Amino acid sequence: QGPDPSLAYRPNLETNETKEKEGYRNFESGSLFDRVFKTYSLMHTSQTLAFVEQKHSEWTGCTHTRMSMMEAVMSLDQLVDESDPDVDFPNSFHAFQTAEGIRQVHPDKDWFQLVGLIHDVGKIMALWNEPQWAVVGDTFPVGCRFQNSIVFRDNTFENNPDDKNPRYNTDYGIYEPKCGLDSVLMSWGHDEYLYRVMKFNKCSIPEEGLYMIRFHSFYPWHSHGDYMHLCNEKDLKMLPWVQEFNKFDLYTKTTDLPDVEKLKPYYQSLIDKYCPGVLLW
Ligand SMILES: [Fe+2]
Numbered sequence: 001q002g003p004d005p006s007l008a009y010r011p012n013l014e015t016n017e018t019k020e021k022e023g024y025r026n027f028e029s030g031s032l033f034d035r036v037f038k039t040y041s042l043m044h045t046s047q048t049l050a051f052v053e054q055k056h057s058e059w060t061g062c063t064h065t066r067m068s069m070m071e072a073v074m075s076l077d078q079l080v081d082e083s084d085p086d087v088d089f090p091n092s093f094h095a096f097q098t099a100e101g102i103r104q105v106h107p108d109k110d111w112f113q114l115v116g117l118i119h120d121v122g123k124i125m126a127l128w129n130e131p132q133w134a135v136v137g138d139t140f141p142v143g144c145r146f147q148n149s150i151v152f153r154d155n156t157f158e159n160n161p162d163d164k165n166p167r168y169n170t171d172y173g174i175y176e177p178k179c180g181l182d183s184v185l186m187s188w189g190h191d192e193y194l195y196r197v198m199k200f201n202k203c204s205i206p207e208e209g210l211y212m213i214r215f216h217s218f219y220p221w222h223s224h225g226d227y228m229h230l231c232n233e234k235d236l237k238m239l240p241w242v243q244e245f246n247k248f249d250l251y252t253k254t255t256d257l258p259d260v261e262k263l264k265p266y267y268q269s270l271i272d273k274y275c276p277g278v279l280l281w
């Protein structure tokens, strides 16, 4: 195994620098670093078990609006992710870049290409007044110890009450050994929200794709090998798929923006196959 791919385009926490790789990243260490750090500080202060439970009751009933998947993808043109050190252009381009990258390498897996297109659509919560720290960025389990593999672990959790709560700050916290990620509450964000929307609307994307959607921001797990003590066999079977997805999520980020209008008809056909019509959000 080579070096952790997620590190290549992320701010170096110690030196406030990125490891450059030609032709990819778009991280200006000054301004974007400050924005990224601020988003994570707010997130790591406020994402508690109680907060996550409240967000579940607010969002997972899908009572917010009705719209098609393509409308949701295109609405991301109004959103720049404030946690992303690599990208400073609207998320809708990133959706098509990821999908096209997957299409080149996995031409036979249309569901995988569709996951590339829609994986960040849950970020529409930010367009409906959810603060970015409850929408974007890496995710981590709540209700158990915040492990060292979490980005900015050292200097952003000091005001999170769960960090000092003896019920939560052990390796297992409220969970049983190998309970499975399905029963672990993750910090609230766009991964879990879109997963819930897909389930609620009975979309037919295969299980591997649903795992990619639900856990693609769980870097402590898929890129650092942490939290294995909570995983069951199914999680471990799905992990390579989440890692395969991650390559495209990260390494297709380029300032060469795709011709979205030209690509739309193909992706509309995938939407029609797997998550057609008007969906409840
Ligand atoms: Fe994402």
Ligand SMILES: [Fe+2]
Residues within 6 Å of the ligand: 094, 119, 120, 249
């Ligand atoms: Fe993404």
